Amino acid sequence: MSLMMLYLPALLLIALFLFSAIKILREYERGVVFQLGRFWRVKGPGLILLIPMVQQMVRVDLRTIVMDVPSQ
Structure with missing residues (x-):
């Protein structure tokens, strides 16, 4: 029982x-x-x-956004 309590936090950290x-x-x-x-x-x-804490990623969307421009 105590062996499982020892490994459980380590497994949770690895999963995260x-x-x-x-x-x-x-x-x-x-x-x-x-x-x-x-x-x-x-x-x-x-x-x-x-690699967490070493690498970060920023998502860039390549879709074209169409906007209506009101007449002046």
Whole structure:
């Protein structure tokens, strides 16, 4: 019983680490990855694996936004 109580917090930390490392980009999105605050790479659509606390990703939407411009 005490062995399970020892491993449970470690398993939860590993699960949270893996959950925060996986990102999914849609077909119309790109991800700009920063490593330690500096530009590193542009990632395409699909499954992206990041190193938490070292890498950050900003999503960029490539869809065209159409706006009505009122006549003056």
